[in-house]
Amino acid sequence: MEIEIATVGGYEEVGRQMTAVRAGDDVVVFDMGLNLSQVLIHDDVRTEQMHSLDLIDMGAIPDDRVMSELEGDVKAIVPTHGHLDHIGAISKLAHRYNAPIVATPFTLALVEQEVDDESKFTVDNDLVEMEAGETMSIGSSGQVELEFVNVTHSVIDAINPVLHTPEGAVVYGLDKRMDHTPVIGDPIDMERFREIGREGNGVLAYIEDCTNAGKKGRTPSESVAREHLKDVMQSIEDYDGGIVATTFSSHIARVKSLVEFAKDIGRQPVLLGRSMEKYSGTAERLNFVEFPDDLGMYGHRKSVDRTFKRIMKEGKENFLPIVTGHQGEPRAMLTRMGRGETPYELDEGDKVIFSARVIPEPTNEGQRYQSERLLRMQGARIYDEIHVSGHLREEGHFEMLQALQPEHVIPAHQDLKGFSPYVDLCESQGYELGRDLHVTRNGNLIQLVE
Numbered sequence: 001m002e003i004e005i006a007t008v009g010g011y012e013e014v015g016r017q018m019t020a021v022r023a024g025d026d027v028v029v030f031d032m033g034l035n036l037s038q039v040l041i042h043d044d045v046r047t048e049q050m051h052s053l054d055l056i057d058m059g060a061i062p063d064d065r066v067m068s069e070l071e072g073d074v075k076a077i078v079p080t081h082g083h084l085d086h087i088g089a090i091s092k093l094a095h096r097y098n099a100p101i102v103a104t105p106f107t108l109a110l111v112e113q114e115v116d117d118e119s120k121f122t123v124d125n126d127l128v129e130m131e132a133g134e135t136m137s138i139g140s141s142g143q144v145e146l147e148f149v150n151v152t153h154s155v156i157d158a159i160n161p162v163l164h165t166p167e168g169a170v171v172y173g174l175d176k177r178m179d180h181t182p183v184i185g186d187p188i189d190m191e192r193f194r195e196i197g198r199e200g201n202g203v204l205a206y207i208e209d210c211t212n213a214g215k216k217g218r219t220p221s222e223s224v225a226r227e228h229l230k231d232v233m234q235s236i237e238d239y240d241g242g243i244v245a246t247t248f249s250s251h252i253a254r255v256k257s258l259v260e261f262a263k264d265i266g267r268q269p270v271l272l273g274r275s276m277e278k279y280s281g282t283a284e285r286l287n288f289v290e291f292p293d294d295l296g297m298y299g300h301r302k303s304v305d306r307t308f309k310r311i312m313k314e315g316k317e318n319f320l321p322i323v324t325g326h327q328g329e330p331r332a333m334l335t336r337m338g339r340g341e342t343p344y345e346l347d348e349g350d351k352v353i354f355s356a357r358v359i360p361e362p363t364n365e366g367q368r369y370q371s372e373r374l375l376r377m378q379g380a381r382i383y384d385e386i387h388v389s390g391h392l393r394e395e396g397h398f399e400m401l402q403a404l405q406p407e408h409v410i411p412a413h414q415d416l417k418g419f420s421p422y423v424d425l426c427e428s429q430g431y432e433l434g435r436d437l438h439v440t441r442n443g444n445l446i447q448l449v450e
Contacts, residue, residue, distance in 0.1 A: 034088025
């Protein structure tokens, strides 16, 4: 059976992920993502109102014209998890393909919300729910099967999809870390990965996220970040002024920890910001997390400002606002607070907890720097980097190669500079550039089996 891979997006940057695998006449698309930094550099861009061609020209979503060169029909669109760099282009591109969108429950719910918010295109692809550990047949030949393997990441309900073909398995390895003690959900299923490496014809190809490949050691568990956060919050328990926390809205495990520790130090947590309300509300509705009955979630601007007024009236020392804006996004809550555009007044000595890291990209770094300067100018004390990454470091990558023993390796989720540490690791394990190690660019085709 012919096996061909189209590296559509995410092979020159971190963002706008999209990869297609053709097995005979059947094609499966993995991810359709947004490159958020290409949007943020423009003022007041509303992607839901824009045409896909304009977003492609901006470099914000994948240029999927290479798909026309694949001699097969798309049978499934498979987003791996709910981050926008993996699902943010579905509302712009999925309608071009007569194929269902297949994802885990939380991811699918987020996709549905993206589709509902879309005002330019009508996306009526079927939405098919599939849990980690389940499989489904692809195409009519009965020879190709899609499997979801549970992984741990900085968003819940993440999987690595595996396409089983007569020539071996194609494992799409974006995004994960090896967490054996997660705060929410099951540990990464390394046992299944090792089985896949030994079954049948083994692993034909492994497509891997190279985000942290240049960092030695292993990525710590989310439980480590939870203990770090607990230590910080207990250290400021006796402060009688304002404490504000910010983290990734999609990081439900971290939000859960913030809510619990706020209660522990005698403060009422409240979630503020549109995306904070969306992700946490969805997770609670689907029973992935249980929040206190009195936890407020407010996304609408007027509701947020009313809540800030209530906090100022009843005393900042009684509350922990958990807000959007950890990257310094211009319209996010924390940025507005730093600019003095909310009823919440920061005073000298007030604490701001960044339970997140800056995404290492110039737009984010610049915006985050500006946000921190504004906060410091108002006297805020910054608690930074209370976080663990959602991506594998060097030893995690080594473990995955040992588990899967892939015949071919394709680095992804980075630019050429970001690929180089992973290339070095692969070469140390006997892979050779141009033979079985394929460094590629957006819009290319890789023929693995002719």
